Structure formats: structure tokens, C-alpha cells
Amino acid sequence: MKSSIIISLLFRFPFVTANGTVPELPSCGTRSTTFRKPLIVGGDAVSAAGQWPWHASIWQRESRTTHVYVCGGTLVSELYVLTAGHCVSKDGNALNERLLAVQLGSVRQNLLMGGSSVQNFAVADVFLHEQFTERSFQADIALLALRTKANVDEFVRPICLPMKSEDAGQLTGREAVTVGFGMTESAPTSDQLRQLRVPIVDYVTCLESNREVFGRALSAGILCAGSTAGSTVCNGDSGGGLFTEEDDGSWTLRGVTSFTVQRGWNDSSCSLKDYSAFVNVARYLEWIRYVVQNGEQEGFFRKDQDGEVRSTTEAVKVKATAPEVRISDKKCREYRKRGLTVDASNVPGQFYLEKDGKPLGLVHFISNEYALTTAEMALDCIKDGAACESFRGTRVQAVIAHPEYSGGRDFNVALVLMPPATEPIWCLATEPSSKLYFEGRQLKLSAVSAERPTWLEFDLDAFIPSKRGAVVYTDRRYLAGLMHYPPYEDVVMTNVTAVLGWIESVVW
Secondary structure: OOOOOOOOOOOOOOOOOOOOOOOOOOOOOOOOOOOOOOOOOOOEEOOOOOOOOOEEEEEEEOOOOOEEEEEEEEEOOOOEEEEOHHHHEEOOEEOOHHHEEEEEOOOEOOOOOOOOOOEEEEEEEEEEOOOOEOOOOEOOOEEEEEOOOOOOOOOOOOOEOOOOOOOHHHOOOOEEEEEEOOOOOOOOOOOEOEEEEEEEEOHHHHHHHOHHHHOOOOOOOEEEEOOOOOOOOOOOOOOOEEEEEOOOOOEEEEEEEEEEOEEEOOEEEEOOOOOEEEEEHHHHHHHHHHHHHHOOOHHHEEEOOOOOEEEHHHHHHHHOOOOOOOHHHHHHHHHHHOOOEOOOOOOOOOEEEEEOOEEEEEEEEOOOOEEEEOHHHHHHHHHHHOOEEEOOOOEOOEEEEOOOOOOOOOOOOEEEEOOOOOOOEOEEOOOOOOOEEEOOEEEOHHHEEEEEOOEEEEOOOOOOOOOOOOEEEEOOOEEEEEEOOOOOOOEEEEEHHHHHHHHHHHHO
């Protein structure tokens, strides 16, 4: 349902009205009173209303007269609350807005609570990001449009959003605060709002802490934060914000609580020894801005010929007379100028990964730190915790499989972190090519017997002894595909061009 709500976002610059005046908007991310900093270990109860005036609690109707607490959220304007997609969806679809209610200004988990600080709202619309996938937590973000404006005062106030799409690496090491009514040491949820101060950690640290969970989920759209010493966000904290304090004393929303590690196979509560994943708000600024300003999201997205949902900002780039050069092309030119790229004189530019002295498959450097291969081979590399390394003895530091890979042929691609590069670097094919080669032999497109957006199967009249992860390249010596299976199986390759956006988002 399209909402008629249109409102300006509270970024760190003035909003100018149609007549050229600057309205007196309340300051975002500020608190009316100075509060002591929260503790780290185990979290700390929030006793005073107004301490985190942008925090929202989200409730779902169970019957005509009862609601249950489900998640947290963050007020980003007078009419919009940002939360996690999985909090306001079922089976991948947005919940009906009539099932939801939002409470602002309360530090107690009680929808019936009144008082001067508390404001309750019906929901006018639910905007679940169109790229949200329940299985992988991709784009785990949603906006709730309130039916009426929040009254901005000392207890209820929007938080500031980042100025630009900042790289997650720029936040590494910064201390942040997260709040929520989630599970405590002694109860399934907390009756009182709790706060926790956590460091934002880098991808490698996060991956090394638990490759099984984070290896398939981390991307540029995710921030990793927390502690492995018994303090973490937990069940019921989903959707709440991750905030950083700026030099001027204001607060900026950096993340939305998305998921953490399950404690055990028969215990769905959160692990106290693992980091937590937060949606990187900076990566979704354009979508947030569009929805808040237009009261709908349909105009932001379109579907390409493969049925893949893309934003209209991507469509504009395609139509431009002078399209923006992809980051992978820019990097290719940089590496080529330095004489680091694969060419006819130094092909193949690949090396084996080994485990217990046995070769697993081939990988190919695409930057000075990251190498590309198939997900099935890369995950075998880190399985069972045994050391996996190159034939030169360089140890694999991390494996990042495509978040949509779940076995089989689709999205069978992974990045392997193992700096520095010891072989020539491959440039990546940014457009489909009619001329594909494997070990000097042309793979004619007329031989394609089956295909999907992320893979091709070839029906060849002669046997090709392919190796896992072996490279398929264009006539320009650009990497275009990766072979899946060992000899005597179908000849199938991952279409690297189809997953280039994900590769770029992780590597650069």
C-alpha cells in the first residue's frame, strides 16, 4: 500500500523549503540531559526516560485486545522508524500495518504505560526492502510509517543518519552503543530498556571468530560488532540501533541489529561468545531517503531482464551517455599500469589451495588481498578447522562465500583473503562476452545446454579435464567464469559477471 506521508529526513544539513526558508527543525541525535556512559560487561539498565530518545519498541497484535513485544527500532524522522526486515515480515512478505504498533519514549516494556514521556502510534505503512531475503538476512531492513507525527521533545527525538555511504572499514575500532529489551541473563526479555557499549570490529576478525556463520553472511551491507566475553545483543534486541557518538556530542545511527550466533543446536538463544551482525545503515541511505521523501518504494526499484531487483539509481547509470566506470575496471587499469595483471606471457596466473598436503582446487588473485574461486571449494578449505594454504605456504585468513550460496550451482563463488598477492592479478569481465576460453580452447556459446543468471552448462563433444575453480577467460584475458566440478562431471561454470556487484562490494 502506498503511503501519502512525505517528510524531510534529519541529516546533518538544513532542509530548505519551497519558498527558500530553513525551518526550525529539532536537532537530531542530541539528548536533553547528560547521562553517564553505559557499562560494557553484561549491559546496564536505562533508568531515565530521554537517555536514548530515538529508541522505539515495536509490538504485534495477537488478538483484538492484546499486543506482544517483538523488536526494537530507531526513529529517523518525525514519521518514520527504521527496523530490521525480519521483525516486520513473515515468509518474506511484509506484515499488515494494522498488526503493528510503535511506542516511543519509554524505558519500560509496557505498551499500556502512559505518562508525559511516552507516545504510542498506529502504523500507516510497512516498507520492507525489496531485496530482503529471510534465509540469508540480505537487506534485513524496513521502515515503518507512523500514522501521526511524533511530538519531538526531550523524551522523543530522531537520531542523525550518516552523511554519506561510508566504508565499514572507516568505523572499525570505534565504540558504539546498542539498546534493547531483549533477553537477559535471567529472563527471555527485559522489562527495562538495557544498553551496551560495544566495539565495531573488522570483517577478518569477525570471520575468524566463527567462519561457519559469518562466512556466508558478511558483506559491505553488514557491520560486525560486540564482544566475545559474555556481552552481546540477544533475542528480542533485533531491529534496535547501533549508535556512535560524534565529536560534537551528537549521535549517529550506524547499524540495525540483525542476527547473532545461536548458542547451540538445541538452544536458539544467543551465544555469549560470538560477535553480532548489524545492517550497515550507510549502505541503504539512498533507499531510506527515497522512501521517507516519497512515501513509497516502488519507484526506487525496477527489475532487469533476469528478474533481479535493482534500484533506479543503478538504472540511471546504465542509461547515462557517459556511464560511471565500475570500480573493478578502475582497479584493472591501476594494476595494468603497474604491470601486475595477467596477460599472454604469464597465464595461467592461478595457484592451488592445499589441505593436509592435498590439492583442493584453484584460486585466482583479483586484488592484492583477495583471490576468487568457487564457494564449494573454498568452504571445503576451511571445513573441520584444519589449516588451508597455498602451495607457497601462504595461510588462508578468511573465506567469504556469496550470501546466496546454499550448495549446488547457483551463486557458487567465494572470496579468499590471503595477502599479499603472489601471482599476477586477474581483471574481471564487466560485460558478457561471446568469446570464452578455457585452457586455450574456445567454449562456444552454441554449446551452452543449460543456464541461469549465475551459471552456464556446456555440452561439449570432447572431454575437458576441468579442475575446481579453474578459470574461464575472455579474449582480452579477463576473468569471466570459474569451473565447478572435477573431471567426468558436467562442464559448468560460474558466471562471474553476474555476481560482480557482490565481489566489488566486498573487495573494494
